Amino acid sequence: MSKVNTVLGPVAPEELGVVAVHEHVGYGMPGSELDTRWWKTPEERYAETVPKLRRFHEYGGGTFVDVTGICNGRDIDYYKSLSAKTGVHIVACTGFVGGDTALPFFERAGVDYLTRQFVHEITVGIGGTGSRAGVIKVGVSRGGRMTDLDLRIYRAAARAAVSTGVPILTHLAIDVEPAVAVFEEEGLPLHRVLFGHADDGLNAPNTPDTWLAGRGGRIGFDTFGYETELEDPPFWARPRRERLAHFLGFLGKGFLDQALVSADANCSPLGWPGVKGHTVNYLFEELVPDLRDAGLDEATITRLLVHNPADFLTIQN
Numbered sequence: 001m002s003k004v005n006t007v008l009g010p011v012a013p014e015e016l017g018v019v020a021v022h023e024h025v026g027y028g029m030p031g032s033e034l035d036t037r038w039w040k041t042p043e044e045r046y047a048e049t050v051p052k053l054r055r056f057h058e059y060g061g062g063t064f065v066d067v068t069g070i071c072n073g074r075d076i077d078y079y080k081s082l083s084a085k086t087g088v089h090i091v092a093c094t095g096f097v098g099g100d101t102a103l104p105f106f107e108r109a110g111v112d113y114l115t116r117q118f119v120h121e122i123t124v125g126i127g128g129t130g131s132r133a134g135v136i137k138v139g140v141s142r143g144g145r146m147t148d149l150d151l152r153i154y155r156a157a158a159r160a161a162v163s164t165g166v167p168i169l170t171h172l173a174i175d176v177e178p179a180v181a182v183f184e185e186e187g188l189p190l191h192r193v194l195f196g197h198a199d200d201g202l203n204a205p206n207t208p209d210t211w212l213a214g215r216g217g218r219i220g221f222d223t224f225g226y227e228t229e230l231e232d233p234p235f236w237a238r239p240r241r242e243r244l245a246h247f248l249g250f251l252g253k254g255f256l257d258q259a260l261v262s263a264d265a266n267c268s269p270l271g272w273p274g275v276k277g278h279t280v281n282y283l284f285e286e287l288v289p290d291l292r293d294a295g296l297d298e299a300t301i302t303r304l305l306v307h308n309p310a311d312f313l314t315i316q317n
C-alpha cells in the first residue's frame with residue numbers, strides 16, 4: 001500500500017490534501033534554547049502555533065511538512081499533540097538543515113553512521129516517539145559552498161533514500177553540481193529530490209532551476225511570502241511580482257509536474273524573532289489568489305498543491 005509517514009502514523013497519499021511542503025513549527029539554531037531572551041513557555045508556543053494550524057485547516061490545508069532538522073528544535077512529541085489538536089497531518093524529517101547546524105557529535109560522524117541514523121528514524125522512529133520521518137533534509141552550509149560535512153550528509157541521505165524510498169528535500173540548491181554527482185553516484189533518481197529555495201531573493205540568481213528540472217529534479221518555490229514589501233523584510237526577501245514571474249516562467253517551460261510551492265514560515269520561531277506578518281497561510285491568502293489572477297485554472301493549482309507533493313512524499317517501494 002502506498003503511504004506517507006506522518007507523526008501520527010502512515011497515511012495514504014490521497015488523504016494528504018493540500019500540502020505545505022516546506023514549513024517549520026519552530027526553527028532555531030543549535031544552542032538557541034540556552035539564550036534566555038528567547039525563552040517561551042509551552043503555553044506561549046501553543047498559543048502562537050495552534051491558531052495558525054487551525055486556520056490552515058479551515059482554509060482546506062491537509063498536511064504540514066516540518067523540515068526542521070536534527071539540532072534545530074525538532075520536537076516530535078510536540079508535533080504529535082499539535083496534529084491531534086488541529087487535525088492537520090504533520091510530516092517530520094530526519095537529516096540536517098546544513099552541516100553548519102549539526103552539533104559536534106554529528107559533525108564528526110561518518111557516512112555510515114549518518115546513514116544508519118537516517119534509516120533508523122525513517123523505519124523505526126525518532127528517539128522514543130515511535131514516529132517515523134517522512135522526508136530527509138539536507139542543505140548547503142552558510143558560505144554557499146558544499147562543505148565536507150554537507151557532502152557526507154548528502155551521501156548518507158541518498159543512501160537512506162535509496163534503501164527506504166523516502167524522498168530528500170534540500171535547503172538551497174546552490175553549488176549544486178557536487179550534490180547531483182552524489183545522488184547519481186548513489187543511484188538516486190533526481191525526481192526523488194526536491195531542490196529547495198530556488199525562489200529566494202538571495203539565492204535564486206545562483207540556482208540552476210531549469211538545469212536541475214531538465215535532469216528530472218523537483219524544484220521548490222518554497223519561500224513564497226518573504227517579500228521586500230513586508231514591514232521588516234529578511235535579507236532573503238524578494239519583490240513579490242519578481243518571484244511570481246520567475247515561478248510562472250518556470251511553469252511555462254513545461255515543468256509544472258516538477259514544481260512545488262511552500263512558504264517556509266515559522267509558527268513559533270526559536271531563538272529569533274521570526275519574520276512578522278508571514279505564516280504558512282500565505283499559501284491560501286495570497287499565493288492562490290495570485291495564481292488565479294495570473295490565469296492558472298483550478299486543476300493546475302490542485303496539481304501544485306495536492307498532486308505534486310503527494311507524488312513526491314509517497315514512499316517508493
Ligand SMILES: [Zn+2]
Nearest residue numbers: 022023067264
Ligand atoms: Zn526552511
